[in-house]
Amino acid sequence: MDEDNQMLLADGFEEALLGVTRGPGGGGEVIAVYSSDRCIDVLVAGGMELHEAVEYFDYNVVSAYVGERTPLFVDEVTMPELMMHIEENDE
Numbered sequence: 001m002d003e004d005n006q007m008l009l010a011d012g013f014e015e016a017l018l019g020v021t022r023g024p025g026g027g028g029e030v031i032a033v034y035s036s037d038r039c040i041d042v043l044v045a046g047g048m049e050l051h052e053a054v055e056y057f058d059y060n061v062v063s064a065y066v067g068e069r070t071p072l073f074v075d076e077v078t079m080p081e082l083m084m085h086i087e088e089n090d091e
Contacts, residue, residue: 008069
């Protein structure tokens, strides 16, 4: 992979990396995928209060678009949590 096509990583969030995915159709760019909760845990471990960490993460990390290879941040959920969310949205 040449330097112009390298996957982008979120600095300081190595412990929160879940894996990688590919863009649409499976043939796109390789994109790093991180756990939102684990990223916030990293910020708290670094000395932020929880509410500060959530605000910082939402504004400075998730909202930062740096091109097609911008990392993705996902909320980890269990199947029961997902089903409850689906049911709540069906009402």
